[in-house]
Amino acid sequence: MAIIMQSCQNEDSITYKRYYVNGKGLYEKNCQNCHGSDGKGLGTLYPPLTDSTYLIANKKKLACIIRNGQSEQITINNVAYQGQMPANNTLADIDIAQIIVYITNSFGNKQGHYDQAEVAKDLAACQ
Known part of the structure; x- marks a missing residue:
């Protein structure tokens, strides 16, 4: 049993x-x-x-933001951002997942x- 649990943990870690x-x-x-x-x-x-609070609160929206872009103003740490983020509609779902894993586990984030x-589930909810 311990070997099975160890191999699952190792596979999850590798993934x-x-x-x-x-x-x-x-x-x-x-x-x-x-x-x-x-x-x-x-x-x-x-x-x-770098703002974990914003990323945590909006994690289910990140795939939509990456795929479809964003033009509305957002506020992070009391600073308003007006810039438009272009859509990245050529990225596959796996690419978006990998970007999200990177940004939500870098820059001081650990999600x-x-x-x-x-x-796929989050993108279906935003369309």
Whole structure:
């Protein structure tokens, strides 16, 4: 029984690490120009990804924001951000899941795993 539990934990850990590493590359390619290599954003134009409170409160919306973009003003730490985030409608669900794992577990965030099935469910809710 212990061996089975250990192998499941190892597989979950490997999956998480794979999502995280792939997400980092996808973030660098698709998100870093605006949100920065350190996730601190760009002035009041592009919001930081360093605010765990905002990311936790909006985790179910992140897939929608990444896929469809966002044009409405958001406020993080009492700072209003007006910049428009373009849609990334060419990203597959797995890519979005990997980006979310990366951003929600980097820059001071620690939110654990988020998989492709959760992305599909969250995207269905935003359409």
